[in-house]
Amino acid sequence: MGDGPLLKMVGITKEFPGVKALKGVDFELRAGEVHVLVGENGAGKSTLMKILSGVYRPDSGRILINGKEVQITSPRKAQESGIATIYQEFNLIPYLSIVQNIFLGRELMTNTAIPRMNYREMRVKAKELLDSLGIQISPDTLVKDLSMAQRQMIEVAKALSLEARILIMDEPTSALTSREIEHLFDIVRALKASGMGIIYISHRLEEIERIGDRVTVLRDGEVIGTKDVSGLSTEELITMMVGREIGDLFPRERVSKGEVALKVEHLSRRNVVKDVSLEVHYGEIVGLAGLVGSGRTELARLIFGADRFDHGEIVISGRRVKGDHNPSASVRSGLSFLPEDRKEQGLCLSLSVANNVILASLRRLFPHRITSPRREMNVTLDYVRKLRIAIPSPFRAVKSLSGGNQQKVVLAKWLCTQSKVFIFDEPTRGIDVAAKAEIHGLMNELAEQGAAILMISSELPEILGMSDRIYVMHEGRIVKEFTRDEATQEEILRYAMGGVGGAA
């Protein structure tokens, strides 16, 4: 490899109907560096990377690898040019096994007279990969049975199996908790040392100084600048990203809490949730911390009625939940649940932004069962403004939005219900710093107006900054309850990892 950059993208432009996603972007990646790409939601980061990985063709611009111009016309071409991608949205097929997913498109065949799939060898290789990533799952497991975090790690395994020279990671940590992130960073460092060039996209700014070498900031499809990470302050970075100062990240004023809004007693389901009791009061934000797989999402699904529980009791707004507990009944009784998987449970991807926003509130907005486009429009525009959702029009299908903006639409959908009890599962996943501050502001506002909020988050600063009380889960049990003042990052982690009589 010469001294020149490993990858050079010059003057890349890309226009979607109504949106200039990229306006002449230059980007450069050296071998052995982690180049972080940051920018607000909708800035064009994923689009730039999809051009590099052959999903989109640029309208103009050139791509050079090791100084030689390449035409990346398809995902396959990108793979052949040594580019591996971990996409922002999941890129696995649920009913195929881990092995089949990892090797999809590049299966190993036997060299018998009639070649057939060599699952034995693929399985061995997959096992090695999984082991090297510290994943203890049988490679024959179907992807549909994995949690979000596990899927994320499988994405990593899939990308690594390509043995590429350039690795694109589009928000790889948004579904991971600290332990897996540590692991992932170790892997990234090792890859970097081996001379791979890594493009890393994240909204978690603290990650930038931990593993980044250089950082490029995109805003509205343009490069604002490329800087060395050392010596760059977070404030400087944020100003580059959003072009203005943003408010306090965790603004907090708390009113006194009211009655019990949500009460769970001795709730159990098989061996995922074990004898969980908790309560959330009106006017209170309660954090639910824990490692991936600790049963947080499963607990939320039980409360919402998405799964059945074996034992225990749930009381929502003073009403005991009956046997026929289901999501639709929950929504009617004023419980909202923002799921962690926006693509599968959060949104109807091919419907418009407006349709998605009002979907859970039809009963409230149109009590006479007849919808009014005007009303729908006004309500939607209201949330678009409040949450700064970047869209050319509310009629645009949700699937054409950037990941962060999709997340904002899910939020808008549940805020629109004006429920009194909320469960938020990773509410700010994939959301940029500025918008995050606004969403936190909104959650505070909700609490001030008397809503009860149970918030699951893998970001400890978010948990610590937002919660009045914090429950920590480990292996399906609640192992500790903290008040706002007692909790520290270290203490929460200690309990989450089961360090303190975890099995008790």
Next chain:
Amino acid sequence: MRREPNVSRVPVSVRRVPGTFYILIIMISLASITIPGFGTVSNLLNILLQGSFLAIVACGATLAIISSGIDLSVGTVLSLSGVVTGLALHAGIPIALAILSGVLTGLICGIITGSLVAFVGLEPFIATFGMMSMAQGLGLVLSNGASIPGFQESFRWFGEGVVWKVPVPLIIALVIVACIWWLLRHTRLGLYIYAIGGSEEVAGWSGIEVGRCKLALYSISGCLAGIAGVLLAARMNSGHPTVGVGWEMDAIASVVIGGTPLTGGRGGVIGTMVGVAIVSVLRNILNMLRLSSPWQITLIGAIVVIAIGLDILLRRWRLALEG
């Protein structure tokens, strides 16, 4: 859906038999007890023989449905290729070539629908619906709306011959089922068909040439319908332009009864064979009971719904038991 610490699970290769298998067993047991003559070797062999043709056609339908598509044209393509074979035989063309012409007719129909789906981007429902109508019309035109009867002995062997007491169509069907099973299980194309059914976007982003896979699978489906058409013509000693009416529905029903959901991405040909068996046994029972054709149609619809409904209940029950 989310069971977190995953130690080890049933490997993919040991999939359970579809729940409808038990329904098949129950149907057969009940019928053997209550209907005289049902359980005889000759009747069971007859069911297998009748089922052979449907099995071949349903293999193609399975591929289409796993890819989350559908093939509505198999019934009329079957008729058309029977007609073409009949005309070829009557024109004095050698048997081998006549058979080939029938099979090729199916293949060409498949290639046309496949291309429409893969490269023009038509919905499979639309493309195969169009082909269904075209093949039907063409068959009627070519045959002047009448059947083309009377073939030589050596051709009829393919329909009514036996090898060691096993009917020839059954042998051919078994070979084809084995091939399709192998295709789905051990070849790239097979895996890609599942992948496309799971998520076309993900398949494409993984470097799979989605269009080519679709072309291939609809071609295979057409070709199989062609083979079934030739065999059926040999069996009935006539090429009939409307013999395949409704077969696409029997094929789709077999696939769905066999546990391959219309949304695609999973399922397989073994399940489809259970479905074929259920449909064939049912037709046989209804015939033995001398039910009129309208009643047969009514009952078959009911049984399809009941079978799939029971399967869902069984699965729920099993899930509850596991917990």
